[in-house]
Amino acid sequence: MSSVSTLSATEGQERKIPIIKLGTFLLMLPLLLWLFLLIILPHVDLLMVSLREKLGYREYAFSFQNYIEFFTEPLYWNTFVRTAVMSIIATVITLIVGFPISYYIAKVMKGKKRSLLFMMCLIPFWVSELVRTFGWMILLRESGVISSFLQWAGIVDGPVEMLYNDASLMVGLVYTSMLFMVVPLVSVLDTLDDSLIEAGYDLGGNTFNILREIVIPHAMPGIASGCIVVFMLTLGNYLTPTLLGGKDGLWFTEQIYNQFITRFNWESGSAFGFLLLILSSAIVFVGLKLSRQTLADTVK
Amino acid sequence: MSTQLDLECRQVVKSFGKFTAVDNVSLEIPQGSFFSILGPSGCGKTTLLRMLAGFIEPTTGDIRIKDKSMLGVPPNKRPANMVFQHLALFPMMNVAENIAYGLKRRKMGQAEIDRKVADVLERVSLPDAGAKRIEQLSGGQRQRIAIARSLVLEPALLLLDEPLGALDLKLREHMKVELKQLQHEVGTTFVYITHDQSEALVMSDNVAVMNEGRFEQVGTPQDLYYNPSTAFVAGFVGDANRWEGRIEALDGAQAMVALDEGGVIATSFAPGTSFAVGENVDLFVRPEAIVIERSKAAQEKARLSGGKNTLSGVVQNLLFDGANSRALVRDQATGHEVMVSLPQTGAFSDLKPGEALVLSWDVEKTRAFKAMKAARQGIAA
Amino acid sequence: MKSAKTTLSLKKAILGVTAIVGLAFSAQAQAEELRLLTWGGYAPDAVVEQFKAETGIDVKVTKSNNEEMIAKLRATGGGGFDLAQPSQDRISGAQIENRIYKPMDLSKIDSSQFISSMLEATKANTTVDGEVYGVPHVWGTSGLVLDTKKAGDVKDYADLCNEAHAGKVSYRLKRPTLIGFAFSMGMDPFEAYGDTAKYQEIMDKVEAKLISCKANVKTYWEGGDALLNLVRSGEVVAAMAWDTGGWKLNGDNPDVTFVAPASGALGWIDTFALPRKTENEEAAYKWINFVMRPEIAAQITAEAGNFTASKGADAFAEDKLKAQFQASFPEQDLNNIKWYPTVPAGLETIEGKVLDRVKAASSN
Known part of the structure; x- marks a missing residue:
């Protein structure tokens, strides 16, 4: 049984x-x-x-031509380098601005005030990116709010154009990316035990080296994941560079869009898309290596 | 004041709004001693320790380390180091880097740092741990590294914030002994806060019992145990049986107390206290002071018999704990439960619940204190 | 005979049941829906409602532009929509390349409602392998939108590069700009459509001009509304734009209006074309015949600002619009309109590179 x-x-x-x-x-x-x-x-x-080259109407052959063109035509290559460099700068600025905000939210503020501050970082993202960008245009344009204020205050004589240059583009990019930096930073700083910071002071450390040796190493996974997200988002942004960047503001995604939509050249558009994926992954890889992080750490 | 004081607190007060966390505390700790502050959670001991470390400034009063006022001196400039409750070892550094952190802040040369780190690791018996990561260490090893990290700075004071709380019982017992030995070897003054009376009694040269922001009594562990000066200390330090009653008659250093529940107990006073007839008192008797006998005699209330306090009751429960075994005896007449220690001879190893016992103890082993409930009774009346 | 009929009807019944089950899943309205891929203003809500009242067909409107229309149809092989409205010059190239359209059955269209010259011209331009792929709907021009008080001296596209207006002009970085500048520089790009080498030569000159002109440009505008804002606020005083934009601004500020450039405004015609996988061809023809009625066409003109190929719709058009049109187009300017011929394949690649290089060039 x-x-x-x-x-x-x-x-x-x-x-x-x-x-x-x-x-x-x-x-x-x-x-x-x-x-x-x-x-x-x-x-x-x-x-x-x-990987195909157009020979005539509906006639294609296997070829690397689209890739070769990217590397031989300085225009495309330069556009990519410019986009990558601007994205890296935007990422760094976002980090520099976002870190103190995140630290303040995670470690200094308590209770209701903390939620309120976090909310304030979130609110701009309730409206679409287009509306946010138009908001900046209203502020920065020649007949806009800031220009009018400066004239009213007598600081400048005539209207000032603050739009359509790299600086305004940078402002827009940083603004658009801020949340994606603050969220991972707040969550990683939340997990930093306050007593570690106190221990740092107790053992003779000052604010600077506690930041450098305790807070930043602890926050490194959050910094890395925030930077990856912001870098990728900025690199892939289309609206902000087009609207705020002005006549010199070339952006690589714009090139891809143009290839697909206005040139009907899907072949080189696809090649550019692929190159964007590969090159941006390479940049992220180098960034992770330099900061001695692994991709696995950043998604913990 | 011939001996040098490592720490002196003068009428330190700390208030948070209307709440007074630390209320007029003064203390003096001579060089090289192990000093504990014992109290229940919320008594203000952590606030006091954080004031010593410099994380909080006192509202009034002065804190002096090595006869220098610490008011306005930030924690990184004080000759005091702290071992945190959860140790606060830096997980981003290895053991050696953790220990070297404070030394580096003093701009010490690398060779000297290496030597000091090796020395202190030797001292805490972990000579090969330097390259290990924090998460590779056991609980006890972390404890030692946390202490080593502070000790390597050769502070005047080492502050310890219940660092044994997270360890399991066996390891805690072991670390108590080890900590005391370590303190003895290095000679640094330790200020140790805890809510565990056994930690305080085992390790300390002197213990301050803290309650509601005040020091109830400061003394050696033996003093606190055998001569508690307040009802709180008598109840908090060690186990004790407690009765409430009123003084019926006084006779020198002794008195007859009529218990609220009925019956009488003869008691002695703590030196330097005086009572009047009719005053409410609390009586304390340690479980090990009570002698037990098997008896089939009739149930009677507590009384004085043959110069000893006597009580008969029935075994309610047996709490077997090896050498520390106890029995809960219920006074059938009043329902009062009395805890008694069973003799270590094993004479009562066959004791069973339901058996009748006669309990007796010397008048000197009974201690009377002014009733803690007096104020409350006053309000009720 | 009789038994055969019975089996047939049984078969029908089975098919019917299947169809009903299918309909239950795929929303009954589908059979009575017309998915229209068009421009903003070409299908006003009022017209859509009248059409529904008359035919019971729902019109689902998707607003787009030439490039996106082609891209969308290309991605689905001509599916997803029942009727599209690309410009007439963009049909045959896309058809040869991607086979995204279906030939028009002209017998189903009431040709008496069309201005016949425009119908014939469109048919000719959209014929591929003997089949007609488009009939005209709305037409208009692009030229100059000027603040005549501040930029009265701008007579042609090339004048946008006058230093007097530095930082106060705007145009799009799109193919009409290349064509317009070529004409204003005394060349005829349409004539060179068949000759790639010649076209390249013209485009090289235009490129040089646009690069040297870059410092003058405030920004390259993207959306029509963005440009209107720039001109309305006075930040831009002269721009290359559509006629309707200028007329709209004229309503707010009499100084601003649309001016046909000396070398001729560029004329475009938006058409009706059937996507290859259209699922409701009948409804598409019904819609075409419906909106070409003079009174309906006039409603569309009022909404979009542009005139249609509907015969007799002028009679219903607003007087104000007619007056604006006549002010912008005196007789000789009307005759001088350059109508876009069909774009041969390959030119877009040349143009694309020119546009890229202009955008990438430094403006200083």
């Missing part, structure tokens, strides 16, 4: 294992489908399109 029940128990267990596996599989199915249909498949398609 007892042996029979033992047997059926083991059987039951054995039978259970594949059921659990099926359950796990079903649970993962949406993720797998999403990954495959929306991430992998389009990229494979993009890669195939990018």
Whole structure:
């Protein structure tokens, strides 16, 4: 009797294992489908399109021409370098501005005030990026709020144009990215035990070296993930550079858009898209290596 | 004042709004001693320690370390270092870097730093731990590294904020002994705060018992245990049975107390206290002071019999704990539960719940204090 | 015979049931819906409602522009919409390249409602392999929008580069700008459409001009509303833009208006074309015939600001608009309009590179 029940128990267990596996599989199915249909498949398609050269109407041949063109035509290459450099600068500025804000929210503010401050960082993101950008245009344009104020205050004689240059572009990019820096920084600084900072002071440290040796090393995963997100978002931004950047403001995504939409040149558009993916990944990789972080750390 | 004082507090007060966390505390700690501040949570001991470390400024009063006022001196400039409750070791650094952190801040040369780190690791018996990461260490090892990190700076005062709280019982017992030995070897003054009376009693040269922001009594562990000066100390330090009653008659250093529940107990006073007939008092008797006998005699209330206080009751519960075993005996007449220690001879190892016992103890082993409830009773009346 | 009929009707019944089940899932309205890919203002709500009242067909409007229309249809192989409205010069190239359109059945269109010269011209321009792919709808021009008080001296596109207006002019960085500048520089790019080398030569000159002109430009405008704002606020006094924009601003400020440039305004015609995978062709023809009625066409003119190819709609148009049109287009200017011919394949690549280089060039 007892042996029979033992047997059926083991059987039951054995039978259970594949059921659990099926359950796990079903649970993962949406993720797998999403990954495959929306991430992998389009990229494979993009890669195939990018590797063909148009010979005539509906006549294509396998070729690296689109990639070669990117590297041989200084215009595209320069645009990419400019976009990357501007994105890196925007990321650094966002970090420099965002870190004290995050520290203040995570470590200094308590309770309601803290939620309020966090909310204030969040509110601009309730409206669309387009509206936010127009907000800046209203402020910065020649007939805009700041220009009018300066004239009213007698600081300047005539209207000042603050729009359509790299500085206004930078302001827009930093503003747009701020939340994506503040959120990971606040959450990582939240996990920093206050007593570590106190211990630093107690052992003779001053504010500067506590920041450098305790706070920043602790916050490094958050800094890295914030920087990656901001860098990628800035690099892939289309609206802000187009609207605030002005006549000299070239942006690589604009090039891709132009290739696809106005040139009908899907081949080189795909190649540019792929190059953007590869080159930006390379920059992130170098950044992680320099800061001695791993990608796994940043998503902890 | 011939011996040099490492720490002196003069009428230190700390208020947060209307709440007074530390109320007029004065203390003096001579060089090289192990001083504990013992009190329940919320008594103000942590606030006091943080004032010593410099994280909080006192509202009034003065704190002097090595006879220099510390008012306005930030924590990184004080000759006092702290071992935090959760140790606060820096997880981003290895053991040696943790210990070297304070030394580097003093702009010491690397060679000297290395030597000092090696020395202090040797002292805490972890000579090879330098390259390890914090998460590789066991709880006890972390403890030692946290202490080493402070000790390497050779502070005048080492402040310890319940650092043993997170350890399991066995390790805690072990670390108590180790800490005391370490303090003895290095000779640095330790100020240790805890709510665990056993930690305070085992390790300290002197203990201050703190309650509601004030020091109730400062003395050696033996003093506190055998000669508590207030009802709070008698109840908080060590286990004690407690009765409430009123003084019926006085006779020199002794008195007869009529218990509120009925019966009488003869008691002695703490030296330097005096009572009047009719005054409400609390009586304390340690469990180990009570002698037990098996008896089938009739149930009677507490009384004086043959120069000893006597009480008969029935065993309610046995609390076996090896050498520290106890029994809960219920006075059938009044319902009062009395805790008694079982003799270590094992004479009562066959004791069972339901057996009748006669309890007796010397008059000198009974201590009377002014009733803690007096004020409350006054209000009620 | 009879039994055959019974089986047929049984088959029908089965098909019917299947269709009903299918409909239950795919929203019944689908059969009675017209998905229209068009420009802003070409399908006013009032017109859509009248159409629904008359035919029971819902019109689902998607607003777009030439490039996006082609990109969208190209991505789906001509699916997703039942009727599209690309400009007439952009149809045949896209059709040869991507096969995204379906030939028009002209018998289903009431040609008597169209201005015949415009209908014939559009048919000619949109014919590929003997099949017609487009009929005209709305037409208009692009030229100069000026503050005549401050920039009265601007007579042609090239005058936008006058130093007197430095920092106060704007134009788009799109192909009409290249064409317009070429004309104002005394060249004829349309004539060179068939000759890639010649076209390249013209574009090189335009490129040099646009680069030297860059310092004068405040910004390259993107959306029509953005430009209107720039001119309305006085930040820009002269711009290359559509005629309707100028007329709209004229309503607010009499100094600002649309002026046909000396070398001729550029004329465009937006058409009706059937996407290859149109699912409701009948509704598409119904819509075309409906909106070409003079009184409906006039409503669209009032909304979009541009005139249509509908015969007799002028009679219903607002007087103000007619007056503005006549002020901007005296007789000789009207005759001088340069209508876009069909864009041959390959030119867009040349133009694209020119535009990229202009954008990348330093303005100082």
